[in-house]
Amino acid sequence: MQRVQQTQVGLLRRLPLFLLIWGFVSLSMWVPAGYALYLDDHPVSRSFFYSGILGLFGVSMIAIAVSGHTPKRGALGQLLVLLATFAVLPVFLAIPFHDALQTTSFLNAYFDMVSAITTTGADIFNDPSRLAAPLHLWRAQVGWLGGLMMWIAASAILAPLSLGGFEVTARGQPGRTVPGFNQAELSDPRGRLIRITRTLAPIYAGLTAAMAILLVVAGEQGLTAICHAMSVMATSGISPVGGIDGSTAGLTGEAILFLFMFFALSRLTFSADTANQGYARLDKDPEFRIGLMIVIGVPILLFLRHWLAAYDVDMLGDPLLALRSLWGGMFTVLSFLTTTGFESTDWEEARAWSGLGTPGLILMGLALIGGGVATTAGGVKLLRVFALYLNGLREIERLVHPSSVSGEGIGNRRIQKDGAFIAWIFFMLFALSLASVAVLLAALGSSFEEALVLSIAALSTTGPLINFAAETPIRIAELGGASKIVLCFAMVLGRLETLAIIALLTPSLWRN
Template structure:
């Protein structure tokens, strides 16, 4: 029996515990390299402890008869976001002095959901602990890749409901046929084998490129992991040089469309990516929004007679990088972003970044938000309605899939948008009940639901810190992060009568 077949017989949650135990070795090695023996021992012993726990649970559950479906794996995924941070927080709590386990748990929820919001002051986090947060977020990013393709896609959830039909060897195959073609365990193992080498290779490539541009090795690794997972976790708060930002900007493509990593890298790759709906919409946003911001900054500088070419270039680059970063819900801020604000004398447009985070990245990627495909469906539907006002009897083209996106796809996208709006209103009211003002509650809610932790620092007039919140507000935000990561439509599907009858 192969290793893949053995793993397929284990419950998904047991496998996640084993992977979490293995991940604890990475910060242990980092701490050992920095002669931080207490932290290294904590993570090493924790890895052994939870690996033994995973083995024992594996022995107990392997022999039991289990009938897994896509729905049971979906609820397992939800429980993983709720319970797995309890295990992930254990070494962090033991390694930090005077740390509360509750705060460590909330911080691990933030990392696992790739939100990246830190609930500890930066000076309290040593390099191995930052490495642990980035590792958990990186692991969470791969979990999103895998679960979206192996679990959500066959159930027409997670953005796939916009098209609901997939192209398989030139034929339209409904998701029900995909579910009958292979068991849930087989799909997980198959897609894990295909995606894991790609995810690891992309991280290593970006790590090397960042070191070539002058970044320190550990900082480069953390930024590479944070870019692929769109968590925005940083060792020192800045990516580094413009060259390093340029490398990170290139790798944002993997948060804009699932086709960037699910298709082979060949001669047709650039043309195929440029024809992708999500990529085209993202490029339009990355070009138009910085251009408008640049003109806004330019006119402000002209009025005060402070316009200089070097400042203009820094402003334009800062806008391009920061817009792409928040569109992918990563949250890295360019060095040129502050320079642009100071150059023009105008406050940073935080509301623009909030709108970009809400818009989000691609379906089945690590990005959060509404997702580009849903936005594209609403745009095409609106465009078609305008055409019908001018030519009521016109017939639109774009084929069967195009009609699907404009009609049923746009309808479901609108339903999701309304559910997200209601979720925002609910969490804003609950956070306001804890004593927060309207602006703070709004920014924190959007930051959590879109899994864009760094948004809290730049979305308002002043930076908002997660560390000063009370326990109830932290718990509400943790739940909002899970809702944003799982998506409201998925949670609604879980409580539907169809799920319980199944």
Template sequence: MARPDRSPPIFVSLLVAAALASLVPSFYGAAVGDFDNARVFFYCGLLFAIAATFIGIAVATTPRNRTEHRYLLGLVLSYFWLPAVLALPMVQATDDLRLIDIYFDMASALTTTGAPIFAPAQLADTVHLWRATVGWFGGLLIWITALAVLAPLNLGGFEVSSDARPGTQGASLRGQLATVTAAGRLRRAAALLIPIYMGLTLVLALALTIVGERPLFAVMHAMSTLSTSGISAVRGPQDGAAGLTGEVLIALFFVFALTRRSFSNGFSADWLGVMSRDRELRLAIFVAIVLPSFLFMRHWLAAFEGNDLDDLGGAFAALWGAFFTVLSFLTTTGFVSDSWAQARSWSGLPTPGLILAGLVIMGGGVATTAGGLKLLRIYALYKHGAREIDRLIHPHSVAGAGRLGRRIRREGAFIAWVFFMLLLITVGAVTLALGMTGLDFEQALILALSAIATAGPLANVAGEAPISYMDLGDLAKFILVAAMIIGRMETLVFIAVLNPTFWRT
């Protein structure tokens, strides 16, 4: 049993984080002369800080056994109540927006879904910065909790390579975990990851500014890239001033959504060597090369039929537009390249929405800000399938790859398949629920995939026509909020929390 500690509960820590986050739009508003909104965010942040202080004092004298299980339950509940708290500044800063729409937007940002419910012109720049900050904070939150809470419990994708059942601690970790409380692990993870997360965001923002992007857009796009929220004050990098260079910079930083090894152990001298051996990154590179090549061949064949082979600029635009957009949706960010539209115009082919939907379902790396099934689970299913095919040819063969490789091919593939089935069942249930609100099948399916994969911009590009979140009914919005939270925390986590055995371990 974990030792009692007097550290503040998770909801107090989140209130403190909300208070600090509100200073970002407050300072920006004061700097650009938007004093009304600056005061709103400053006073709301002060209110959050006062509330956190009084609640922290009230519970400080009550020691509790705050195990990973309790922190996990607190985190799940936080995704329901925290958006209501974060919506308070937006309610005060805007006059003509409905509360349900603001709550939906904050839940979308906190889960890094980034569903664009408001038109860019509806909100002031200060409010747009608040939305991006909430999304950025949501990405940091999942970084910290994945390392400090989900990893010890073998959830969130860690169960694929672990020798313990999901929701329990492995035998090799029990001795180590007994010496450090769950709160201590959260503090250590925060101390390790916050400087890295902030540093990477600052580097990308400065780089985008240097290549010509407006400073506000540079900061927002940097926040959205690291958190994979895809939130922007415009349509994304395609409407920015950085152009192709800006997209290249953003594409380089997508690596932090493809594998946790890119940041979890810092940046050592052997960083490139570690990255080159990472299973998830190699799978992502394979997808990012094969799919754009396939799309490019479709474009090339269409151009061949139209006798437009001399347009090399259009050919390059088609290749880059496909590569950037594929990589963006694979990380569930949802940015669309400015060359994506040019590629479609060059080839005369429609948007391959089904491919983009498949990419967001695949998702990024384990313990990253990306959503979806996660690449490690895809890798486990692939290795299991390859091994079964090999056994058809050589029934008595003995596979190598060591203990970890065998674990991933066998038990890891089994739990990955279970999670895949749970994901499909969840998508089906959400699609059915949305269909009962009056949406047709295509719209309901696209919205369900967007919410569960935490890739809100998918709704704008996957179908024949963009789907407006604002035009949805209130019931559909509540269903999507629940789906976003399930997609962010994953179905397996909810099953573990509701399992009585989970609380007896």
């Protein structure tokens, strides 16, 4: 038995990584195919079943053609595969979706698949009833697979290269392997990838299954429970009922989603595989502590604003309304901080209580901050915010005492100096990317407000911002083809981050 497993692992190591991912998503197409068959929706079932067979056939033929000639490009090669997965693979993912829907263009289907696999969740179809139930399942499933890939890629690809937020704490330069990693694994990156996949995939699937079961027990419909569980774990915000408003689980369902969103604040909530480059205890992890501070602090400020700027005598004596507004603020703040994008049913109460007419700026700010490093959340990441905070604190100390020595520990001193410098570079690159995408969208016909909201939503991978941040919801389907292509590029850029794209320009990757 052990010899058979070793043979299977050897075959997996010889196949190109992109072919393995392509083959896996081809097999996953049979899930919505089986669900459509159960619903007696045979046209949709055939679209996914035949597309899965077509994908497996293509993978088999290419695998035979390239057998014995697999290029060895190390971790940078795997990073290139990750880029191809987010930019090229959605062309194949859109085939059954387009064929089953038959009422949209292929560009719209491609946009939706890019949005799903990058865990952005930008909804191009504003009416959920337009899509059949298997198509909703497919969208949530693609987003869930995209989140799983980021979980695995974080420690298997990005951490050894000091990318994805690891550059703040690592001793190596971004885009180059870190000396502190196991050198045997660095020489065999495929083996490291397989080992981490075996470790993290069961955890990811188990947490999703547990959340779905809890939602069903709370009274949620089966499909909605599965899709919402997948969307929270992947922070994609994809929903078959248009969000939390269409949920039947009520406050209990929101509480369940709220608890599982904490997995996007810090990687230490589910794995310590990268703790040697950070903090080994969750209560000492700066990302988790900053996340808690924001989740508690922002709703309290909105709650207190009721007496500061929007005093209302009638609402003053209603404690239940006060608690609902506080809960709505906490849920929505955590949801957008983790770039999930679900809005609480009590968020309107929180807005009315605080007298906040246009909360879009707050939601965009939360999405820009983002969640934890090496999680499925997007945005700038909490660790980079912490690095700049430490650096700013140190600069204030030096203004008062120019000859003082930092009282931080060894790890924090490194973050305070070198880590903050790299974090500041990332901030500048992120700002330049945001400005460039916004200018392109404005040049293609969008207004300033629309261009800004769309740019932040794409680069922070928080698609629901397009419905909640602007004064009126933005309809992506009404944008031109060029604008949709720009948004696809921005979503891929936001998922991989600018430093990773720059690392792919190294000459050693493209030599031979």
